[in-house]
Amino acid sequence: MEDVNLDKGGAPHQQTDAGEETLTTAQGAPISDNQNSLTAGPRGPVLLEDHIMREKIFAFDHERIPERVVHARGYGVHGHFELTKAIPELSCADIFQREGEKTPLFTRFSTVAGSKGSPDVARDVRGFAVKFYTQEGNWDLVGNNIPVFFVQDAIKFPDLIHSVKPAPDRAFPQAQSAHDNFWDFISLTPEAVHTSLWTMSDRAIPRSLRFMEGFGVHTFRLVNAEGTSHYVKFLWKPRQGLQSVVWNEALKINGADPDFHRRDMWAAIDSGDYPQWDLGIQVFDDDFADAFEFDILDATKLIPEEQVPVQIIGTMTLDNNVENFFAETEQVAFCTQNIVRGIDFTNDPLLQGRNFSYLDTQTKRLGGPNFTHIPINAPKCPVRHFQQDGHMAMQNPKGRVNYEPNSWGEDGGPRENPEIGFTSHPNPVQGNKQRTRSETFADHYSQARQFWISQTKTEQNHIAAAYTFELSKCEHERIRLRMLSHLMNVHDDLAGAVAKGLGVEDMPDAATPAREPVTDLPASDALSILKNGPDSFAGRKLALFLSDGADADLVQSIESAFTDAGATVAIVAPHIAGVELSNGDIKPADEKIDGGPSVLFDAVALVFSEDVGEELAINKPAQDFVSDAYAHAKFIAWTEAAQPLFEAVGIAGKIDNGMPEISTEGADAFLHMCSALRFWARLKS
Numbered sequence: 001m002e003d004v005n006l007d008k009g010g011a012p013h014q015q016t017d018a019g020e021e022t023l024t025t026a027q028g029a030p031i032s033d034n035q036n037s038l039t040a041g042p043r044g045p046v047l048l049e050d051h052i053m054r055e056k057i058f059a060f061d062h063e064r065i066p067e068r069v070v071h072a073r074g075y076g077v078h079g080h081f082e083l084t085k086a087i088p089e090l091s092c093a094d095i096f097q098r099e100g101e102k103t104p105l106f107t108r109f110s111t112v113a114g115s116k117g118s119p120d121v122a123r124d125v126r127g128f129a130v131k132f133y134t135q136e137g138n139w140d141l142v143g144n145n146i147p148v149f150f151v152q153d154a155i156k157f158p159d160l161i162h163s164v165k166p167a168p169d170r171a172f173p174q175a176q177s178a179h180d181n182f183w184d185f186i187s188l189t190p191e192a193v194h195t196s197l198w199t200m201s202d203r204a205i206p207r208s209l210r211f212m213e214g215f216g217v218h219t220f221r222l223v224n225a226e227g228t229s230h231y232v233k234f235l236w237k238p239r240q241g242l243q244s245v246v247w248n249e250a251l252k253i254n255g256a257d258p259d260f261h262r263r264d265m266w267a268a269i270d271s272g273d274y275p276q277w278d279l280g281i282q283v284f285d286d287d288f289a290d291a292f293e294f295d296i297l298d299a300t301k302l303i304p305e306e307q308v309p310v311q312i313i314g315t316m317t318l319d320n321n322v323e324n325f326f327a328e329t330e331q332v333a334f335c336t337q338n339i340v341r342g343i344d345f346t347n348d349p350l351l352q353g354r355n356f357s358y359l360d361t362q363t364k365r366l367g368g369p370n371f372t373h374i375p376i377n378a379p380k381c382p383v384r385h386f387q388q389d390g391h392m393a394m395q396n397p398k399g400r401v402n403y404e405p406n407s408w409g410e411d412g413g414p415r416e417n418p419e420i421g422f423t424s425h426p427n428p429v430q431g432n433k434q435r436t437r438s439e440t441f442a443d444h445y446s447q448a449r450q451f452w453i454s455q456t457k458t459e460q461n462h463i464a465a466a467y468t469f470e471l472s473k474c475e476h477e478r479i480r481l482r483m484l485s486h487l488m489n490v491h492d493d494l495a496g497a498v499a500k501g502l503g504v505e506d507m508p509d510a511a512t513p514a515r516e517p518v519t520d521l522p523a524s525d526a527l528s529i530l531k532n533g534p535d536s537f538a539g540r541k542l543a544l545f546l547s548d549g550a551d552a553d554l555v556q557s558i559e560s561a562f563t564d565a566g567a568t569v570a571i572v573a574p575h576i577a578g579v580e581l582s583n584g585d586i587k588p589a590d591e592k593i594d595g596g597p598s599v600l601f602d603a604v605a606l607v608f609s610e611d612v613g614e615e616l617a618i619n620k621p622a623q624d625f626v627s628d629a630y631a632h633a634k635f636i637a638w639t640e641a642a643q644p645l646f647e648a649v650g651i652a653g654k655i656d657n658g659m660p661e662i663s664t665e666g667a668d669a670f671l672h673m674c675s676a677l678r679f680w681a682r683l684k685s
């Protein structure tokens with residue numbers, strides 16, 4: 001029984017599970033009453049003197065800090081990087097020297113356009129930012145789940161972001177690119193066409209943060225102890241395999257569970273199913289750079305893995321959820337300028353601009369220059385310098401010396417060290433000051449076409465459908481047609497499908513390319529999601545939709561087949577209290593049917609008893625559950641009593657090879673079938 005406290009004469013309050021420690025003010029003074037303000041008499045005014053109430057409300061009023069201007073919605077987790085292949089011949093970075101050594105890290109995933117409270121499965125690029133706490137300083141690899149970017153020069157970034165964010169007059173749409181402003185900007189910025197193919201692909205609606213790749217995007221340098229430099233691209237390859245959802249599913253997930261991605265990450269780590277990514281590098285030299293069809297400084301281009309193979313040098317394991325979201329995920333401050341000895345920048349104009357933006361934005365967001373003192377941002381190696389003071393300074397130099405050089409000998413503090421200190425790679429630079437874009441950046445269509453021809457037919461259909469959806473949200477025909485004029489330079493099939501979807505009969509003239517495409521590039525399998533899926537159902541989630549009287553042996557066999565294989569099983573039932581199985585056992589539910597629609601799961605099994613089939617057939621959430629699973633090409637196992645439900649949603653006559661009737665012996669076969677994740681053949685009919 002909870003203890004209802006009425007002894008203060010004020011409003012009753014309940015104390016459950018009272019702890020031993022005394023509540024205090026921020027100054028450490030014990031508090032006697034946390035329920036009632038100080039008033040003059042029992043019904044009199046609140047006194048200004050109430051320092052306890054004022055302090056509490058003051059702290060509350062100041063709880064929010066500005067959300068990130070982009071990537072506001074994010075989810076961070078702790079983990080470590082283990083080096084599996086030392087590369088001293090390429091880089092003297094301390095983190096790359098000793099095989100088997102683990103470096104702690106913090107990774108934050110995010111969407112770009114939406115505000116902090118926006119839904120997780122918006123169509124958007126995902127941020128993939130990793131802070132490595134190396135023994136020679138923090139290295140931040142601030143990447144995305146898409147290897148290319150919309151614009152080539154940082155000066156265009158504010159326009160790009162303004163165009164995608166809610167329009168300034170009406171403050172909508174939130175977390176969406178499907179509107180005039182975005183497509184107006186993109187269609188007037190041909191360099192963005194390639195990345196727009198990626199964001200119209202299923203890459204932009206990942207099933208889980210665990211099932212997507214990460215890319216450093218820019219070309220960086222690796223520099224070894226002798227000062228020799230190689231170019232490098234960094235890539236993260238998920239050991240879980242790639243997987244995305246389909247658009248109709250994404251729309252429904254956002255309603256059913258706006259926290260779908262963060263919940264999935266939290267649950268995986270909480271249950272000990274730690275996601276892992278291999279860190280890959282593509283290394284190349286000036287000869288390759290000179291011979292490559294595109295400029296390696298152009299962030300709207302990638303280097304196909306077939307041209308420069310990916311070498312795996314280590315593995316990231318994410319194994320620890322944050323203890324406090326604000327302290328860690330919100331206050332973490334990534335800066336592209338945070339590199340370490342052995343890694344260096346290139347002249348990529350997007351990267352150079354970013355190096356200004358991140359430091360600047362953190363100073364604003366976190367209130368001053370001392371954000372490196374916040375534990376999540378503080379290096380885990382010695383930090384010694386003469387920087388001091390400022391808001392919230394927590395690490396000021398001790399003693400009288402706060403300058404350098406000085407003649408105070410051992411008391412003089414830290415000294416510079418050319419032997420181990422950071423030195424910039426001395427690549428020669430010469431040229432007139434000018435505002436210009438190199439001719440070598442001007443082919444905007446070749447890699448977009450390469451991306452298109454590298455996709456499976458299913459993926460191509462999704463891309464064309466996504467452009468059609470987004471452009472159909474543009475009120476102005478000129479914007480729709482202008483975008484179509486670019487797609488005509490990418491591929492006739494794409495332009496034709498989008499034109500058909502939009503109902504365009506008179507095709508516009510194709511856009512005039514800034515430069516004729518340099519080459520007809522071959523397909524690259526690495527660019528497809530479906531060609532790089534997992535080979536098992538591990539890490540995925542099955543919904544086991546049960547009715548009262550469901551066969552207990554069958555339920556048991558499905559549950560153990562899937563959980564033994566590293567998958568999760570959620571029980572969905574008409575009531576949250578659960579169902580009574582055929583053997584009389586009560587099986588509690590994880591979700592009531594209308595709280596657990598099939599869009600939240602990777603595959604579904606319907607295990608009903610004879611006498612409830614008709615009853616479930618008229619249950620609307622049950623109907624949606626089945627018809628969505630069918631429409632989203634999911635594998636559906638069923639027992640005979642599900643037939644009335646199939647009939648009610650019009651699929652009784654369409655049972656296909658992705659819909660096995662299931663018996664106790666069939667659980668393993670169903671599990672095996674589910675490792676293909678979706679039965680795409682269904683959507684072709």
Ligand code: HDD
Binds near residue numbers: 142157350
């Ligand atoms: Fe950015 C945040 C990734 C271009 C300016 N960016 C931010 C985050 C990621 C990226 C993952 C979130 C970090 C976190 O979780 O806290 N940004 C990219 C990538 C880009 C890119 C991969 C292109 C290759 N960004 C870019 C440009 C600019 C910025 C060109 C400015 C000129 N980005 C910012 C920022 C943000 C940011 C305003 C907002 C919040 C923050 O930095 O910490 O500085």
